[in-house]
Amino acid sequence: KNEVEQSPQNLTAQEGExxxxxxxxxxxxxxxxxxxxxxxxxxxxxxxxxxxxxxHGRLIATINxxxxxxxxxxxxxxxxxxxxxxxxxxxxxxxxxTFGKGTHLIIQP
Amino acid sequence: EPEVTQTPSHQVTxxxxxxxxxxxxxxxxxxxxxxxxILGQKVEFLVSFYNNEISEKSEIFDDQFSVERPDGSNFTLxxxxxxxxxxxxxxxxxxxxxxxxYFGPGTRLTVT
Numbered sequence: 001k002n003e004v005e006q007s008p009q010n011l012t013a014q015e016g017e018x019x020x021x022x023x024x025x026x027x028x029x030x031x032x033x034x035x036x037x038x039x040x041x042x043x044x045x046x047x048x049x050x051x052x053x054x055x056h057g058r059l060i061a062t063i064n065x066x067x068x069x070x071x072x073x074x075x076x077x078x079x080x081x082x083x084x085x086x087x088x089x090x091x092x093x094x095x096x097x098t099f100g101k102g103t104h105l106i107i108q109p
Numbered sequence: 110e111p112e113v114t115q116t117p118s119h120q121v122t123x124x125x126x127x128x129x130x131x132x133x134x135x136x137x138x139x140x141x142x143x144x145x146x147i148l149g150q151k152v153e154f155l156v157s158f159y160n161n162e163i164s165e166k167s168e169i170f171d172d173q174f175s176v177e178r179p180d181g182s183n184f185t186l187x188x189x190x191x192x193x194x195x196x197x198x199x200x201x202x203x204x205x206x207x208x209x210x211y212f213g214p215g216t217r218l219t220v221t
Contacts, residue, residue: 033210041198043152043212086152090210094140094164096154097210 002027006087006100014108019074021103023087026068030092034061034072037084037102046072046085077107111135113213115201121219125190130216132184132201141184142202142210143176145169152200158184191220 003026013019023032034046047054047061049070054061058077063070074081084104088097114133122128134141143155156166156176163176175187184203188195198217202210 031209035212041146041217042214043200045209045211048207048209088152094157094159096142096144096157096165096167097152098154099144099152101151 002029002089002098004087004089004098004100006085006103008103009101010104010106012106012108013077015078017077017107019077019081019105019107021072021085021087021105023070023072023100024068025087025089025098028065028068029089030095031090032063032070033088033090033097034070035086035088037086039083043086074105079107079109082106113201113203113211115199115213115216117216118214119217119219121221122191124193124220128188128191128218130186130188130199130201130218132186132203132213133182134184134201134203135205135211136182138203138205138211140164140204140210141176141178142204143186144200144202145197146200146215147194147197155186155199188218191218193220196220 007022031050036044049063058075060073084102086102087100090097116131141158146152154167156170157164173189177185198215200215201213204210
């Protein structure tokens with residue numbers, strides 16, 4: 001069974017700061033997902049990674065398969081980035097995802 | 110852009126009652142999932158469904174739970190006799206052959 005650990009659990013930063021959220025997992029995977037959850041509860045998929053690095057706007061996600069570790073970076077953070085960021089891993093096919101506990105991010109103006 | 114939809118957005122029910130949560134996955138997707146999130150806790154996998162049958166289920170998905178794809182569009186989760194501890198947000202997700210899952214907005218189930 002895969003164990004997914006995220007750090008930090010809570011992060012408060014000032015607008016404009018560079019943000020890094022980390023995720024590590026215990027068992028080899030086919031893909032890792034970064035998800036965003038707003039206070040209303042809905043989950044939005046930000047990235048799906050199986051290797052390397054992806055960038056979308058101010059968000060960058062990297063994964064190191066050998067070290068079983070991924071990072072999510074936010075550049076020029078903004079109060080609207082405030083949300084819970086969740087790391088989830090899966091083996092592909094019909095396999096369900098295993099989720100981390102999430103990182104609660106608050107960006108203050 | 111196609112999206113996964115779920116109804117109702119909020120369901121309140123009494124302990125012991127049956128509830129059916131409904132999901133409409135993205136139309137050309139092949140894999141379907143239910144997850145739940147108890148308030149303040151992490152999201153947990155319940156069940157996956159592929160080719161008209163359950164592919165995988167977690168230990169949470171006991172005999173009180175069932176899933177169906179009654180027609181070509183809906184995917185339902187039934188809880189036969191709800192318990193207080195079933196109160197949670199339930200998310201449906203679907204995907205095509207790629208790895209990316211698309212999540213619905215969730216149904217908040219409150220059992221009183």
